[in-house]
Amino acid sequence: MAEQLPFGLKRLVDGLIAIGSRQIPQEDVASPAIANAFLRLLSLDVLLLIVDELSATDRLRLSHTCRDLRIVATFAWPRQLRNFTQPAPSRATFSAAFVNVSLDHWLCYECHTLHRVDYAHTTRTPVRVPRRCRFKELYRKHLVSNYSGGNHVGQDHIQLAIKYSRSCSLDANQVRFYNALMAPAAKSMQYPIQTVHLGSMPCILAQWYYARAKIVNDRYLLFQRWVYRPGDTYGVDPALPLTRQRFWPTGCSPKICPHMDGKGDAVYSEAMDEEVWDGLTTLQKGFVHLLDHQQPQALKISCRTCPTDCRIEFIVDENGYESLDIRAWKDLGAGHGGLTPPAQWEACTDEYYAAREGRTRFTPGKARSRWEKMKGRPIRPVGELDPLPAAQADVQGPGVFQRVFQWLGERVPEAIAAVTNMDHFRLTV
Numbered sequence: 001m002a003e004q005l006p007f008g009l010k011r012l013v014d015g016l017i018a019i020g021s022r023q024i025p026q027e028d029v030a031s032p033a034i035a036n037a038f039l040r041l042l043s044l045d046v047l048l049l050i051v052d053e054l055s056a057t058d059r060l061r062l063s064h065t066c067r068d069l070r071i072v073a074t075f076a077w078p079r080q081l082r083n084f085t086q087p088a089p090s091r092a093t094f095s096a097a098f099v100n101v102s103l104d105h106w107l108c109y110e111c112h113t114l115h116r117v118d119y120a121h122t123t124r125t126p127v128r129v130p131r132r133c134r135f136k137e138l139y140r141k142h143l144v145s146n147y148s149g150g151n152h153v154g155q156d157h158i159q160l161a162i163k164y165s166r167s168c169s170l171d172a173n174q175v176r177f178y179n180a181l182m183a184p185a186a187k188s189m190q191y192p193i194q195t196v197h198l199g200s201m202p203c204i205l206a207q208w209y210y211a212r213a214k215i216v217n218d219r220y221l222l223f224q225r226w227v228y229r230p231g232d233t234y235g236v237d238p239a240l241p242l243t244r245q246r247f248w249p250t251g252c253s254p255k256i257c258p259h260m261d262g263k264g265d266a267v268y269s270e271a272m273d274e275e276v277w278d279g280l281t282t283l284q285k286g287f288v289h290l291l292d293h294q295q296p297q298a299l300k301i302s303c304r305t306c307p308t309d310c311r312i313e314f315i316v317d318e319n320g321y322e323s324l325d326i327r328a329w330k331d332l333g334a335g336h337g338g339l340t341p342p343a344q345w346e347a348c349t350d351e352y353y354a355a356r357e358g359r360t361r362f363t364p365g366k367a368r369s370r371w372e373k374m375k376g377r378p379i380r381p382v383g384e385l386d387p388l389p390a391a392q393a394d395v396q397g398p399g400v401f402q403r404v405f406q407w408l409g410e411r412v413p414e415a416i417a418a419v420t421n422m423d424h425f426r427l428t429v
Contacts, residue, residue: 221371308330
């Protein structure tokens with residue numbers, strides 16, 4: 001019977017044979033060949049009945065494995081998902097349930113469709129989405145730069161990084177991709193920035209940058225730090241006072257969030273002067289406030305439009321050298337299908353905040369509290385990832401079937417027991 005099935009169904013039957021052989025107690029069967037022969041006698045109708053016992057999200061995952069296996073799932077789900085007539089919350093719940101378990105897809109909140117993972121797409125490369133997806137233009141228009149050095153984090157990165165952090169069965173490509181999604185996990189760099197001196201000669205400032213990302217309770221958190229000081233390694237006196245005139249005008253303002261970089265809504269923990277600085281952003285006002293006072297002090301700023309906390313400190317060390325220390329904590333969201341309720345599934349990325357001009361209000365200091373008080377999931381190197389169980393190693397098919405057999409081993413045995421009356425199998429799940 002299996003030889004008369006399409007290629008995809010034949011491979012499915014072969015996978016069922018291996019799965020059933022592991023589930024049957026050896027004392028109940030004369031030999032594994034008996035079980036194999038029985039499974040090969042399953043008709044196409046029985047296979048379809050087995051698939052009908054699976055949930056809609058499981059059938060969707062099966063249909064995404066390869067083109068031949070879409071016959072098993074009755075119809076092509078991607079087209080049906082694009083033409084989904086149910087309300088947005090129902091569509092969101094269905095899609096989020098699927099994307100939460102699939103390691104090969106991320107969910108686009110603009111076109112409400114699933115996009116396959118491209119392992120060439122990292123935080124250093126632009127997003128790769130289908131040509132007709134409207135998210136492609138929105139991504140370019142409202143891209144938020146979260147890292148220095150040309151790195152960016154989008155909703156696709158957040159979804160995949162959180163899912164990969166929960167999985168203990170990543171293959172080599174997924175491990176490399178996960179490390180790229182968390183990059184720079186721990187990175188520091190120093191480079192000169194030339195600013196204009198209002199007197200005569202230009203003054204060179206040295207910017208030191210550090211970034212670290214971690215996942216806490218299925219939430220993607222990012223910590224960043226910038227330090228500005230006179231560049232002693234570039235022929236500038238390090239004891240030079242770091243005044244407003246030497247710091248301004250400058251284009252080296254850190255890109256913490258799109259609202260602090262503009263004239264957005266922010267909360268200051270310390271009272272500031274009533275002075276109004278025209279043409280300055282929220283962060284620049286904080287810089288000017290500290291530089292004008294010329295004494296060691298700190299200023300805490302929290303954005304109410306996105307979950308971002310910032311701390312700016314004017315430091316004078318024991319040698320009298322002055323520097324400006326900026327630290328930022330960002331909560332980039334839980335990803336679709338994480339801890340976010342389905343009704344708010346599309347409101348968990350910075351692109352959403354920037355595009356909608358901030359409809360959500362956040363508690364000041366919450367992002368920093370999550371980073372400091374909650375234990376983060378460590379960034380695991382390749383050697384610490386749990387390998388696939390030995391029982392699953394013998395059913396790995398080549399290419400696209402590798403993960404499908406692993407998935408079928410968890411769900412198909414109970415589906416077979418529910419549809420077919422195979423008492424002598426005594427399948428245990």
